Amino acid sequence: MGNILHIDSSPRGDRSNSRKLAKEFIAAWQEQHPDDVISYRDLRQTPVPHVTEDWIVACFTPPEALTSEMTELLKFSDELVDEFLAADRCVFSVPMYNFSIPSNFKGYIDQVIRVGRTFTEEDGQVKGLANGKKVLFITSRGVEYGAGSPYEGWDCQEPALRYAFQFMGVTDIEFIHANGLDMGDEVRKRALDKAQSEIQELVNSW
Template sequence: MANILHIDSSPRGDRSISRALSYEFVTSWKDTHPGDTVTYRDLGRNPVPHVDEPWIAGAFSSPDTHTPELQQAIKVSDTLIDELLAADRLVFGVPMYNLNIPSTFKAYIDQIVRVGRTFTVGANGYQGLVDNSKKVLIITSRGGSFPAGTPSGAYDYQEPYLRAILGFIGLTDVTFIHAENLNMGDDAREKSLAGAKDAIAQAVTNW
């Protein structure tokens, strides 16, 4: 039995493609693995706070020196990190905003990438502390297409960033499913959605 951490980051409701596709995956996964549990967090509708000065003071000091104020400042971070560490598999629904990720998801990342909890710095430099046996599935929605190695691929700051920051904390088994060309006409949109749904069906079997 596995614990799935499912996170959506789109602020849209029924009109959200990333939200619909991540839900389709998790629902199909649960049908196939009924014993698994799901922890769900909706960052689009319930965003986590951005890092501020008290957060920095709390995160970069020893817990035994924390005042009640500093404990409160990093309480959300502790909760999110505990959720992450307790999960066996991670499913993220992430739309592309301005070639990158939504600020809601960036705020989440800033809360979970924390020295002493998810990474450390030693004699050999940075080291991720999160168990790298965890699998990550990221389902994105994009208005255009950004194939690697093409001129438009240079504009993709979403997948490279997510691979880098997740790898930084130790998560290296990362799979992407992109629903692309959503603003490129009905034919391109439907073709891309069909491809994404096929990839989701395969991921349910093979992930």
């Protein structure tokens, strides 16, 4: 029995393409793995707070020295970290915003990259602690980023996501990108069809 963490981050609701695609992935996965437990979080419903100076101090305070205020400050982050570490597989749906990720998903990353919890430092070397899990990002983008397109090389979203999770020790990272969703009906349909077939393929092989 697997433990899947599914997180949506689009600020849009039913109109969101990334949510729709992630929902399709989860539905197809559940059909093949009915005993898996799915934990769901919607960053639209539970916004992630920005990091503050007090929060940073609490993060770098050894657990035995934490005051009750510090423990309280870290409570939500601890909840997110526990949930992330408990999952064998994560499905994150993330739209592209201004060539990178929406601020709520950046906020999520800032809350889960935690010293002593998801990474540690030994002899000046960083070691990720979130090993052995698989992470899938389903992204939606308004334009295209392929070779020869006007925005070739502008994609800061995939590297931002990949490096943040690699830093925490995740090595098995997949991307399904739906590109060009705001480029008219024809491009949009092609992009969604392609993403849907990649979803089906990955459900069978993940």
